Amino acid sequence: MQKSETVIGSQPRYSTRSRPGLLRLDLAKAFTRNYGFLIGGVIILVFSLLAVLAPLLPLHDPYDFDLTRRLLPPFWHDNSDPRFLLGTDKLGRDLLARLVYGARVSITVGLVAAVISGVVGTVLGLCAGYFGGRVDRLVMLLVNCRLALPVVLVALAVTVVVGSSLEMITLLIGLLLWPRFTVVIRAATMQLRDREFILASRVLGCSNWHILFREIMPNLSGTLFVIASLEMANAILLEAAVSFLGFGAQPPTSSWGLMLADSRDFILFSPWLVAMPGIALTILVLAINLVGDGLRDVLEGISREKF
Amino acid sequence: MLQYIARQTVSAVFILLVVSIAAFSISHLAGDPAAVIAGENPSAEQIEQIRKTYGFDRPLYQQYLSWMGGALRFDFGTSYHYHQPVATMIAERLPVTLVLGLTSITFALMLALPLGVIAGVWPNSLIDRIALTIAVVGQAVPTFWLSLMLISFLAVGYGLLPVSGSSSWLHYVMPTIALGYYALPTLMRVTRAGMIEVLATDYIRAARAKGLLETQVLVKHALRNAIVPVVSLASVQFGMMLGGSVIVETIFAIQGIGWLGYDAVLRVDLPVVQAVVLVVAAFFIVLTWAADVVNAILDPRIRLS
Numbered sequence: 001m002q003k004s005e006t007v008i009g010s011q012p013r014y015s016t017r018s019r020p021g022l023l024r025l026d027l028a029k030a031f032t033r034n035y036g037f038l039i040g041g042v043i044i045l046v047f048s049l050l051a052v053l054a055p056l057l058p059l060h061d062p063y064d065f066d067l068t069r070r071l072l073p074p075f076w077h078d079n080s081d082p083r084f085l086l087g088t089d090k091l092g093r094d095l096l097a098r099l100v101y102g103a104r105v106s107i108t109v110g111l112v113a114a115v116i117s118g119v120v121g122t123v124l125g126l127c128a129g130y131f132g133g134r135v136d137r138l139v140m141l142l143v144n145c146r147l148a149l150p151v152v153l154v155a156l157a158v159t160v161v162v163g164s165s166l167e168m169i170t171l172l173i174g175l176l177l178w179p180r181f182t183v184v185i186r187a188a189t190m191q192l193r194d195r196e197f198i199l200a201s202r203v204l205g206c207s208n209w210h211i212l213f214r215e216i217m218p219n220l221s222g223t224l225f226v227i228a229s230l231e232m233a234n235a236i237l238l239e240a241a242v243s244f245l246g247f248g249a250q251p252p253t254s255s256w257g258l259m260l261a262d263s264r265d266f267i268l269f270s271p272w273l274v275a276m277p278g279i280a281l282t283i284l285v286l287a288i289n290l291v292g293d294g295l296r297d298v299l300e301g302i303s304r305e306k307f
Numbered sequence: 308m309l310q311y312i313a314r315q316t317v318s319a320v321f322i323l324l325v326v327s328i329a330a331f332s333i334s335h336l337a338g339d340p341a342a343v344i345a346g347e348n349p350s351a352e353q354i355e356q357i358r359k360t361y362g363f364d365r366p367l368y369q370q371y372l373s374w375m376g377g378a379l380r381f382d383f384g385t386s387y388h389y390h391q392p393v394a395t396m397i398a399e400r401l402p403v404t405l406v407l408g409l410t411s412i413t414f415a416l417m418l419a420l421p422l423g424v425i426a427g428v429w430p431n432s433l434i435d436r437i438a439l440t441i442a443v444v445g446q447a448v449p450t451f452w453l454s455l456m457l458i459s460f461l462a463v464g465y466g467l468l469p470v471s472g473s474s475s476w477l478h479y480v481m482p483t484i485a486l487g488y489y490a491l492p493t494l495m496r497v498t499r500a501g502m503i504e505v506l507a508t509d510y511i512r513a514a515r516a517k518g519l520l521e522t523q524v525l526v527k528h529a530l531r532n533a534i535v536p537v538v539s540l541a542s543v544q545f546g547m548m549l550g551g552s553v554i555v556e557t558i559f560a561i562q563g564i565g566w567l568g569y570d571a572v573l574r575v576d577l578p579v580v581q582a583v584v585l586v587v588a589a590f591f592i593v594l595t596w597a598a599d600v601v602n603a604i605l606d607p608r609i610r611l612s
Contacts, residue, residue, distance in 0.1 A: 274455050
């Protein structure tokens, strides 16, 4: 281990690394020390694996219904059927299979909506922060207008006019959840705008688009991921809410929100039908939020060099 | 000060205008509102008739101006389904939602402020960790699921509270919890962060050095400064509750403005839908405007910037 000496003031300081700076090992340590990030990450990994591998898993067909075996209770009840571990819903469909396939729906909706809103919001934020002036005022006007709109109501109204489907609601959610991206990216861009490397790029004759997307945006990728995780969680909750109200995913799709809507009438005698999709939603959203928070903590730690 | 208020007012008016255009254009997103209203398998004459009756054959800007002109006079047209003036329907339902929203934000504040202050005064303590855990979990629970669970446990399971309707104050207990819990985490976090930041300042040090009681330091000096962002956040959350009450009102059968919007969407009652979106957005804009003004009063640095 080579020791290099840095003199600050009159006190010599010894760094035990042969070259200073951020190593990948330090990043890994920072991430693994954050328990929230670890727990959330594991949960997301499990859910994603289940979602992706669903067709290959030994599950019942989530669409296969049989009214003779409807409303069977889960395995911890007395009169449960060992074939259906978590019971069946009102049409006799296996709840476990529907939950796993519901994960596919939620995760897909979350990812796609996060990407769409991320693209829209980042472009708007970059332009507002970099160009300033009228562009900035226009973008902030758009942000304030979107924030003033009642999101759920607008989503419902648009789906009734244009037609409700899972694809439609995903696109719609993506087009509704961009303000946070815009506001944060705008603030971060404003901070970077006056740095020397941007000045240098301008002096070198780089075009604005190059500066925006090849110089500024890569520096914001960490923040982007933090916000993307938050908005992905929001998107999943919003899709579930809209599907619950009947305007999102249409039957027989296994959306968790739709499952909750179906089981609403059976809340007295089959409360597990209502509890389980909700628990699944809560755990997934919780995991995503934990990962996002963990990412944010690590990013803050990096900027304060506290790894 | 007046200059600041004037600037905020102009900005609010602009936002309201753009929002009204957005609300108006919802009906026209599919191209022809008459086809949307007509329902299943309409004939060409039916669509044409609908178009003439409701004035969809006029140019777009004319439709917008006539609607907006009426809206500014609180005349939102007539409901397609109920054949009542939309303004009356909104006026009947709005107070219910306002009451629900007020109780919800009060409930959220009553829990968030003490928790946030305690968490801020003793960061990384057991209470802080519990509070943060509650915050993180609370943000992940879907509103509609919590409502159903509340009904399942409190109303159906133990018969403590009525399931739906809005005739007595008991009916508002579960909806208040269901609507208010989502604002809790944000409010608590902001209070906590504000307290931590304020308690590290020099003037708090001076207050303690002066020999003031710790309660005086906390309430009279620290809290008063930390509360400033919480005020505007609370009003923003209240505004969001007005719009987000759709789910809660539908589940608990409370006939507020959120329920009205949902019902109108179900029946493709376009004038009501447009009016509800506009009214809720207008409330939100006014609330944020008021929050800005209050902030400027409380913190002179804002109005002088």
